Amino acid sequence: MKHLIPAALKAAALLVLAALPAAAFDGPTQTVTDATGRSVEIPADPARVFAAGPPAATLLYALKPQAMLGWVRAPKQADLPYLLPLTQALPELGRLTGKGDTLNLEVLLAARPDLIVDYGTVNATYRDLAERVQDQAQLPYVLIDGSLDAMPASIRAMAGVLGVAERGEALAAYAEDSFAKADALLATVPAAQRPKVYLARGPEGLETAGRGSINAEIIERMGAVNVAQSEGKGLLTVSAEQVQAWAPDVIITIDRDFAASVGNMPEWQGIPAVAQGRVYLAPSRPFGFIDSPPSVNRLIGLKWLAQKLYPAQAKGDLAAEVAGFYALFYGVTLDDAAVSALLGD
Amino acid sequence: MLAAGLALALLAGVMIGPFPMAPGQILRVLAGQGGEAQAATVLWNIRLPRVLAAALVGAALAGAGAAYQTVFRNPLVSPDILGVSAGAGFGAVLGILLGLPVLAIQALGFGMGLAVVALVLGLTLALRAGGQVLALVLCGIAIGALAGAGVSLVKLLADPDDQLPAITFWLMGSLAGIKRIDVALALPAILAGLLPLLLLRWRIGHLALPEDEARSLGVDTGRLRLLVILAATLVTAAAVSISGVIGWVGLMVPHMARLVTGPRFDRLLPATLLLGAGFLVLVDTAARSVALTEVPLGILTAVIGAPVFLALLLRRARGWAE
Numbered sequence: 169m170k171h172l173i174p175a176a177l178k179a180a181a182l183l184v185l186a187a188l189p190a191a192a193f194d195g196p197t198q199t200v201t202d203a204t205g206r207s208v209e210i211p212a213d214p215a216r217v218f219a220a221g222p223p224a225a226t227l228l229y230a231l232k233p234q235a236m237l238g239w240v241r242a243p244k245q246a247d248l249p250y251l252l253p254l255t256q257a258l259p260e261l262g263r264l265t266g267k268g269d270t271l272n273l274e275v276l277l278a279a280r281p282d283l284i285v286d287y288g289t290v291n292a293t294y295r296d297l298a299e300r301v302q303d304q305a306q307l308p309y310v311l312i313d314g315s316l317d318a319m320p321a322s323i324r325a326m327a328g329v330l331g332v333a334e335r336g337e338a339l340a341a342y343a344e345d346s347f348a349k350a351d352a353l354l355a356t357v358p359a360a361q362r363p364k365v366y367l368a369r370g371p372e373g374l375e376t377a378g379r380g381s382i383n384a385e386i387i388e389r390m391g392a393v394n395v396a397q398s399e400g401k402g403l404l405t406v407s408a409e410q411v412q413a414w415a416p417d418v419i420i421t422i423d424r425d426f427a428a429s430v431g432n433m434p435e436w437q438g439i440p441a442v443a444q445g446r447v448y449l450a451p452s453r454p455f456g457f458i459d460s461p462p463s464v465n466r467l468i469g470l471k472w473l474a475q476k477l478y479p480a481q482a483k484g485d486l487a488a489e490v491a492g493f494y495a496l497f498y499g500v501t502l503d504d505a506a507v508s509a510l511l512g513d
Numbered sequence: 514m515l516a517a518g519l520a521l522a523l524l525a526g527v528m529i530g531p532f533p534m535a536p537g538q539i540l541r542v543l544a545g546q547g548g549e550a551q552a553a554t555v556l557w558n559i560r561l562p563r564v565l566a567a568a569l570v571g572a573a574l575a576g577a578g579a580a581y582q583t584v585f586r587n588p589l590v591s592p593d594i595l596g597v598s599a600g601a602g603f604g605a606v607l608g609i610l611l612g613l614p615v616l617a618i619q620a621l622g623f624g625m626g627l628a629v630v631a632l633v634l635g636l637t638l639a640l641r642a643g644g645q646v647l648a649l650v651l652c653g654i655a656i657g658a659l660a661g662a663g664v665s666l667v668k669l670l671a672d673p674d675d676q677l678p679a680i681t682f683w684l685m686g687s688l689a690g691i692k693r694i695d696v697a698l699a700l701p702a703i704l705a706g707l708l709p710l711l712l713l714r715w716r717i718g719h720l721a722l723p724e725d726e727a728r729s730l731g732v733d734t735g736r737l738r739l740l741v742i743l744a745a746t747l748v749t750a751a752a753v754s755i756s757g758v759i760g761w762v763g764l765m766v767p768h769m770a771r772l773v774t775g776p777r778f779d780r781l782l783p784a785t786l787l788l789g790a791g792f793l794v795l796v797d798t799a800a801r802s803v804a805l806t807e808v809p810l811g812i813l814t815a816v817i818g819a820p821v822f823l824a825l826l827l828r829r830a831r832g833w834a835e
Binding site for chain 2: 403408
């Protein structure tokens, strides 16, 4: 009896160990440390990668579209001309992180991924989520820091994970160059000439994102003053009266309906941005220029913002910049007509 | 006294707001004596419609609450007992999901709120329980839960970057986006519902009596109850369709009014209307003034309403118990 219990425990332990797949990759593997400090063993050249949320999907698309298993949200019809053909028909698999999982783990496993990547907020919740999914699905799960300032480093990190270091270097260099150009431009604009900006969302334009929110981050990065202050980081509602009181010089919107109707809405009249025609609709295809998702797509948003916020100081040909960015990051060649359709001029 | 209170609340609502204006300037603009164009835009297009909408919605929700409480002979009833808020919420979020224009979203909310109550009434008739309070309430709970499930489904299907925040804000209730046209469209429906309630308020009071007593007074309880339910539903659906879901007003304000007037419906209803209007105008003034960004009304009314309601319970509000 005395010997029986340890023996039974030993047998049980052996059984459990045998049930664990011992890094079930056929080819060579590498071990990476992700943004949460977790050490994860992954295939050296993962061919089937699942992106956990929209920001990761956009980064994965830019770095290694041939490894995509699906979209978090399927692209809309109007997005398709701006996407590589091989990704256009990929299925919508749902999201794994953030508010409300819409992905069934069995669906995920049925897609036979080698690797799950996420690109976004790094905190205890997401670290724990990565651990849990990794345990439950027995798939390596790598989380990369999604903050704007860390973007060049994060692109390199993700490229290393995906086994496309060279392509990652090209994109990261572009990101570094974009930030450097933004800083150089800002150095020529005194603080007094920086516009007050209101970010309008929703058909009424009354949803916004405050300072420090990831949804409005690049407005501050481009040196403008976001008029909306808030303690929280999420979206907020305001009234037209509050916008009148803020008197923004520029309104950036991501809502087509609002951009079309703001000129006729009596409660928006008299606001400097409306009076001077400085209401700009951010392009959104295939990915938004301001956010949606907050990923590498914001790099071209920085250049677009520079032209809209500082028309006197910003130099360069925006159409050529856009065509160059879409060729490098999205792998699509846009002719002049496609660029003007995108920019809406 | 209550009317004076409402007048003061309206004055506060017109005077206070995030756009800085001196009282003299406001009065000049209101009197049509010129003033700044910007101030005129803010007052005529933003602040006045909003204060008016707050008064209308507050009166509508509170009045409907008092009517429902009397008809169901239950002080815990609020205007959404038959699922009208849940239905209107479902209609509106469906409109947001479909990307409809704002007026169409409001119309869908209004229509769906009415449709849910029509369904509840139809169901109780089909169950041969027409007019029976318990059957009505149970059907209301069931259909309301269905509409709630519909809201959850729409949230799941909505674009998380764009539509989901709009849906969330709508469900928390706000008057931030009110325009003149919204007030103009909701006003007839609200008046059409409140007018019969006001005109018949003596008779409606008899509905609070036990069934046979009311009948012996010559009241056709079944038909009158149906009429009150229809009128109160119309009023609630119209209010919710422009303001989003605002809880507590319909439950709490009638109780506050009862402290002033006692339980008789003919006195209770006018007091409830005035008190509800003034209450929501004040709460909405706070909603746009306490922070730089809007505080959703549903949150404020709950934060104010729950403690007040509990205090009333603790005082064993003599208003209701005979």
